[in-house]
Amino acid sequence: MKLTGKKIILGVTGSIAAYKAVYLLRRLVEEEADVTVVMTTEAAIFISPLTFRTLSKKPVYTEMFELNQREEITHLYLGRDADMILVAPATANIIGKMANGIADDLLSTILMAAKCPVIMAPAMDSEMYENPIVQRNISCLRQFKVDFTGPAIGPLASGISGPGRMSDPEEILSFVGDKLAMDKDMDGHVTLITAGPTREAIDPVRYISNISSGKMGYAIAGAAKRRGARVILISGPTALTPPSGVECIHVTTSEDMCDAVMNRLAEATVVIMAAAVSDFRPAEKVFSKIKKGESITLNLIKTTDILEEIHRKKGAQFVVGFAAETEDLIINAKEKLKSKHLDMIVANDVSLPEAGFEKDTNIVILMDRWGDVIEYPVMSKSDVADKILDCVIARVSHE
Numbered sequence: 001m002k003l004t005g006k007k008i009i010l011g012v013t014g015s016i017a018a019y020k021a022v023y024l025l026r027r028l029v030e031e032e033a034d035v036t037v038v039m040t041t042e043a044a045i046f047i048s049p050l051t052f053r054t055l056s057k058k059p060v061y062t063e064m065f066e067l068n069q070r071e072e073i074t075h076l077y078l079g080r081d082a083d084m085i086l087v088a089p090a091t092a093n094i095i096g097k098m099a100n101g102i103a104d105d106l107l108s109t110i111l112m113a114a115k116c117p118v119i120m121a122p123a124m125d126s127e128m129y130e131n132p133i134v135q136r137n138i139s140c141l142r143q144f145k146v147d148f149t150g151p152a153i154g155p156l157a158s159g160i161s162g163p164g165r166m167s168d169p170e171e172i173l174s175f176v177g178d179k180l181a182m183d184k185d186m187d188g189h190v191t192l193i194t195a196g197p198t199r200e201a202i203d204p205v206r207y208i209s210n211i212s213s214g215k216m217g218y219a220i221a222g223a224a225k226r227r228g229a230r231v232i233l234i235s236g237p238t239a240l241t242p243p244s245g246v247e248c249i250h251v252t253t254s255e256d257m258c259d260a261v262m263n264r265l266a267e268a269t270v271v272i273m274a275a276a277v278s279d280f281r282p283a284e285k286v287f288s289k290i291k292k293g294e295s296i297t298l299n300l301i302k303t304t305d306i307l308e309e310i311h312r313k314k315g316a317q318f319v320v321g322f323a324a325e326t327e328d329l330i331i332n333a334k335e336k337l338k339s340k341h342l343d344m345i346v347a348n349d350v351s352l353p354e355a356g357f358e359k360d361t362n363i364v365i366l367m368d369r370w371g372d373v374i375e376y377p378v379m380s381k382s383d384v385a386d387k388i389l390d391c392v393i394a395r396v397s398h399e
């Protein structure tokens, strides 16, 4: 297992197990990880920062308000750049602080600002570890997706034996490796995602569109990027900023969107059509503003169904469609799964208050062409994005 180039912040807190963090750092560096050490003041009583500095060949951070070379706020930029924060050893104190939203030193503040995965390797006396308050704090952090490795059971510094020993550094290392590999489970994939509405011109100043905000498609694009995929996002007009590192192609009409998808289809391994494509467009192109009369009749014709085009031209891509419904959700979505020749469909009832267009949450049912149906509770669109990608990856690798 190599961790080449992975940016890891190793947080060291004030426990006698801090000496094992020295060996852990050495092993992380041997695996080619790019490690920055952040120590609490108490940790620096057990082990000198110089030891960590020598092994990491980088400055060791302890102070909240020290100036850094980039003239940025240290706790923000350290956390922003990291692929992972590993706190080893993690005392009852740092666990309690994070679980309760306390940020009163550099490490706890970095943890508060972090967007990357956090792993903690607890180390404390058994009596502390078994305290229901500590246990409550650990389960609270697990709910916020903090992972724990250990503690192991065995003789402790206090003389008693029980749970509380920091896990063996090799065990922590393999936990870190698995976690980073899992987080990059879309490595090598090229994901083509459409998002947002399309606009069909009535005349140069008016159009037909729909209320799609693009939030679901953008969330999938961000999640796929984070999981290691190369992402091509083809977006109708939205008010959103594309996630960083994603190639975004802006389009307006359903025709533009269809062309953009077809141009890039061959590169993709996964296609996710989250856009709310207009089903109709005005039959005639009108080049001057229509003057107001008593009434006007628009002659609308069907737009090209992009998913049908994809089916016609596609190779081995895994294709996911969406079904936005207001009634008979499962029946209609099953029908679309079949008629549009999809591998998977994400069905949502857009009439529910926590689901559909413009919302930050969604309630979805995933159905695949093998007959699996998975219903999810209300979730944030970013969690829904991960569930969709979990299902895609599980199915692509079993094909």
Ligand code: CTP
Binding pocket: 254, 273, 274, 275, 276, 277, 278, 279, 303, 304, 305, 306, 307, 308, 320, 321, 322, 323, 324, 325, 336
């Ligand atoms: N879609 C498409 N091309 C279109 C219209 C829709 O590729 N011209 C895709 C959407 O991106 C979505 C799926 O088809 O992934 C289903 O879209 P939806 O609006 O739910 O269904 P429609 O096919 O438009 O059918 P209806 O509006 O009658 O429900």
